[in-house]
Amino acid sequence: MLQLNNVSKSYTSRRVLRGISLDVLPGELYGYVGGNGAGKTTSMRIMLGISEADSGTVRLNGSPIDDRVRSTIGYMPEERGLYPKMTLVDQLTYFGVVHGVTARSARAAADYWLHRLGLSGRFDSPLESLSLGNQQRVQLAAALVHEPAALILDEPFSGLDPGAVNTIANILREEADRGIPVVFSSHQLELVEKLCDRIGILRDGRIIAEGTYEQLGSAVGRQYVIETPVARATWLSQLERALDNDAEHLSVQAQDGNHTRVKISEHLDEQLIIDVIRRSGDLTAFYQWLPPLTEIYSAAMSGTADSPTTAAA
CATH class of the missing domain: 3.40.50.300 (P-loop containing nucleotide triphosphate hydrolases)
Structure with missing residues (x-):
């Protein structure tokens, strides 16, 4: 070592x-x-x-x-x-x-x-x-x-x-x-x-x-990609109602057709998102998205990462 x-x-x-x-x-x-x-x-x-x-x-x-x-x-x-x-x-x-x-x-x-x-x-x-x-x-x-x-x-x-x-x-x-x-x-x-x-x-x-x-990547913020044929406005409004006061801790970062990338705060349970969308219709894919290192680097340099230092596991 x-x-x-x-x-x-x-x-x-x-x-x-x-x-x-x-x-x-x-x-x-x-x-x-x-x-x-x-x-x-x-x-x-x-x-x-x-x-x-x-x-x-x-x-x-x-x-x-x-x-x-x-x-x-x-x-x-x-x-x-x-x-x-x-x-x-x-x-x-x-x-x-x-x-x-x-x-x-x-x-x-x-x-x-x-x-x-x-x-x-x-x-x-x-x-x-x-x-x-x-x-x-x-x-x-x-x-x-x-x-x-x-x-x-x-x-x-x-x-x-x-x-x-x-x-x-x-x-x-x-x-x-x-x-x-x-x-x-x-x-x-x-x-x-x-x-x-x-x-x-x-x-x-x-x-x-x-x-x-x-x-x-997680220090920059938890982001997930959601893929579903359900209209975005439909599942997003239902999700915001389910989150109630916590809805302010979810934001859409990118969208392209049936794909939507959302950012959520650490205390939100991703299972809740999955359950709400499944009640609305079919959920084709749900997975965590990590930003490229160039974006992580920029966030660290500017101090905009959620946590400035991540200890090794």
Whole structure:
């Protein structure tokens, strides 16, 4: 488990992190999102031990981040940290050895990851001869070559074509499935929504919302889709009568033909809605609707979510 406990950091008079705490579980993909300057890169550098927190603690599997623990972590910085004139296989082998792997095992791992990332024909090419997208793949391979105990990746999908995005997304899922914590930041919210087990939203150095996609979606408000051939005006008026004084806690958010999306407050019982519509006629479908992460993110940033922070289950 990767744990941050009440981590704060300032540069001169500017506070970058304000008491961040989070746990990334073994086997979990944790998506880290926020605007530029929110504190993502600073906190990830502190997770790795590259930067030192002013206060708070960081631990991996119970151990503080010292040189030994740091060598077990795979890190992919947003800015590239590779050698432009060195061949791909030589520098991946080098990075493996730096992390404590034998030269023979590091070379085998370099071969594997270059094949896996679609660069098998470029083993002996210098890095500078590759496109920026392919250099990004090599940077990921450098984070994986020593079979890390945790992965910390800063914008790993930046500048990649859709095929490379799918390849890297699958690799991150596989790495989590072997039981390590995986943290990555990204501005591609649709990808974070699809890929991550839990998501943390940062603003001004604080985690303002955290949880699964479903938990974060519910924090924006409980919304349900109703599908029925019964005229909307008919079942809606009957529902408002049944709710009586609570009718003000139900509102129609969207409508399209027989489909209606309604928002209800937490204390209303969805079974009452189902029963009223069934008494009116046929109820074809009734299910909870979750907003896209882009909408959840906007609500969190503007403070319009029903609950500003959702704890993990």
